[in-house]
Structures are given as C-alpha cells and as structure tokens.
Amino acid sequence: MDRKRLLLAEDDELLASLLNYRLEKSGYQVSLSNNGKEVKDQLGKEMPDLIISDIMMPYFSGLELIDYVRNELKSKTPIIIISSAGNEENVLSAFDLGANDFISKPVSPAELIVRVERELAKNQ
Template sequence: MSNSDLVIGFLEDDPDQSDLILLWLEQAGYKTRLFQSAAEFRRGLGSEAVDLLLLDWMLPDSSGPEVIEWIRSSANAELPVIFLTARNSEADMVRGLNAGGDDYVVKPAKQHELVARVAAVLRRIGIENVDRGQFELPPYSIDTRRRRISWDGQDVELTPREFELAAFLFRRHGRIVSRDSLLENVWNMNASVSTRTVDTHVSRLRKKLDLNGEYGWRLAAVYQHGYRLEQT
C-alpha cells in the first residue's frame, strides 16, 4: 500500500510539537490524526482509526504508560505504539517498552530518523512494501494502486466501495473495527448515522473473498463491537 493509505496518530497536547511532527509525517506521505488528551483518543475511535500511534508520556489527563496499558487491554491490543517523549532516562525507556511500546524516541526528534522508525515498525507488524502500493496476506494480494485484490493470482471482481472496505479491513487484520469507524473511514459518513449498509457490504465481501476461515482468513462479527479479520 502507499503511505497515503496509512494513518499515523499522535497523542500530544503541545501544539508546537504536534504541528511539526504531523508536518514531517505528511511530507512522508502519511495521513495523520491528532489527539490532545487520552480521553479524546478513547472517544475518537483512536485505536481503530489509526495504523500506528505516536505517544507522549506527559499528558493533561493521563500518562503515556497508562494509555498504552489501556490499549494493550482493549479490543485492539495489537495497535503499534511508539513513545515520543522528552523523558530520556534508561529507567523510563525500560518502563515504556515493558508497558508495551514498540519503540521509544527521545525529543527533540530528528525528522528522518522518526519517519524511518515509523516505517520500520509498520514493516514489523506485517505491512510490507509500504511504498510500492501492494501488500500480501496469502492467499490474498492487495494492490492499492490498481485498486484490485487477487486470490491465488486471480483478480476478484469488487465494486469500488467493496475494495475500500476490504483494504481497510485487511490493513487492520487482527484488530476489531467498529461499524462507526467503517462508516467514518470508508463511507465518509458521520458515525452517528444509523444504517445497515456496513453489514450488507461485509456480508457480500465475505462471500466474494471466501472469508469464512476455509482459506486461512475469517471475517468475523464481534458482538457489540464490529468486525475483525482474523487468521485461522
């Protein structure tokens, strides 16, 4: 997939810091989403709406380790998190990584190093070929430039909306994605809109791609939460 398909979140209450870091990420081709408090992150579907989170340690209503502990006990415990903080002691680094951080960057961050660390963590969690517009989850291949999904080398006929839905779910495999998040990110609709459109499209996608577990992947409904594409 291209970087522009990926959303990097930043949980940071300092506007000068956030403006600079988000600019760097956008220059690298990523979409960005800012959260200025832990409460905003929890309310704003943060763990569903982003592919990776940059996390400050000192927040107005929580601490970085408390936020990551919440993430690791949530429905989307696999969300990759990089600490980005001024706390530079070895004890803090150890605590941050032991709490579940995937990496630890000390402020002031260097632009190219930070972007490289983001890309490295994304690769480690299975998002390969970030700059090449294609990623693999065998037997499926997702080509975001041609906007096609193939299964064992054969293209599957999908509508544009079905492709967007499939790419969103494949990119977040293993994570629960709510209907609200799908409405917001795939349909560009307000999450408060009540509709069965998501369920109908998910059902069609499950049939077209045989996401019933027989071929290694299952698109499962998670009661009172949403959907999760899981490996069987």
C-alpha cells in the same frame, strides 16, 4: 496503495505541528490529539495503523494509553513513545507495558519517520 493512518498524541503544539507536517509529507494520514482522553475516545472508535504518543500528557498519560491499548482493547497496533530526555524509568515502563519503540526529545522528524516506517514494515 492505501495511506497508512497514524494517531499522533502530543500535547506540545509546536512539536505536534512540525511532526504532523512531516508525516503528512511522507504520505501518512495523521490524526492529531493533544490530550489522553480524546485519544482514548478515538481509539475506541477506530484503531489506526500506528500510534505515536508522548509519555507526559494531560488527563491520560502515555503509559496509561499503552496499557489501555494492549490490555483493554487487546490491540497489537505498534506504539512509538516520545519521551523527554533523561526519563529512562518511563521508557522502561513503556516497554514493559508493550511499547514497540521510543524516540526522545528533541525529536528529529526524519528519525521518527524512519522508526515509523520500520514498525509498519515489521507489521506487514
């Protein structure tokens, strides 16, 4: 079976390395990015099976990212948003724009993996 490709856009190095490690351990192929611009470039070239993105990102926010994927690239790739605690407004906007799921900080890696699995299963 092909390894599923995930794009993880998270500017917090700490969280990114932890999640990267856990996701790879769970059998995913992860490409990491710490800024929105880079994510945009990557997505233009190749669409992963699922996108995990922090809402607050330098240069290109998670919300802009969703908008870009859904409206410009016209892709239905599942997007899971990572949001800071107590940032309800952003989460609602994310759902409005077409995010599939969200997880709030502090992120439990195990929980994220379950959510990733669920989204991918839905899509098959």
